[in-house]
Amino acid sequence: MADTPGDALHLRRFRPEDAAWLIERHDTLYRRDEGFDASFGELVAKIINDFLAEHDATREAGWVAEENGQRLGSIFCVSAEKTTAKLRLFLLDPGARGKGLGKHMLRHCMAFARAAGYRDMVLWTHESHRAACALYAATGWQLIESxxxxxxxxxLVEQNWTITL
Structure with missing residues (x-):
């Protein structure tokens, strides 16, 4: 894609061969950084398997951020309701943070949702993800439940966020 924060960095569509990597990265990072048990990796696997089995390619998409062929993160837009999109599987490897890539990924996902006809987006996260929550707030998302x-x-402290597109 031409719309990238740097020459070597780019977003590309999620492919089935990315599934094992994405499950492993979520499981490893969340175990290490948050102390999560195996049920989190199982949830990520279910989300990815459901996406691969039945997503609507005109209204739902996933992307993988790469730099020089190395996967750095992911973000997904899926349908929550007819006019509401849901942001899912937003992940950025710790070494890739602080470069503006997360903001780029979030804006790209939101632009896709807008173009697909959604009026708003929702997401579910945890308060401990301070950098992500700060990014959501800085880009206009509103915390609606904690x-x-x-x-x-x-x-944990679970959070639900929303934004009007």
């Missing part, structure tokens, strides 16, 4: 939960083997 509540303590016990998920993936740890105590």
């Amino acid at each position: 509540r303590p939960v016990h998920s993936f083997g740890v105590d």
Whole structure:
């Protein structure tokens, strides 16, 4: 894609051969950084397998960020309702952070949702993802719900965010 933050960095469409990498990166990073148990990797695998089995290519897409052929992260736009898109599987390897790539990925995903006819987007995350939450707030997303939960083997504060496109 021509719309990239740097010459070596680019976004490309998610391909089936990316699935194992994406599941592994989510599982590894969230175990290491958040203390999550195996149920998180299982959830990511289910989301990816469902996407591969039944996504609507005109209204749903996933992208992988790469630099010189190395995968750095992912972001997905899926349908939540007829006019509401859901942001999913937004991940950026720690070494790739701080370069503006996350903002680029988020804006690209939101532009796709707008072009696909969605009026708004939602996402679900955890309060501990401070950098991602700061990015959401800086790009106009609104926090609409925050509540303590016990998920993936740890105590968390779950958050739901929304934005009008």
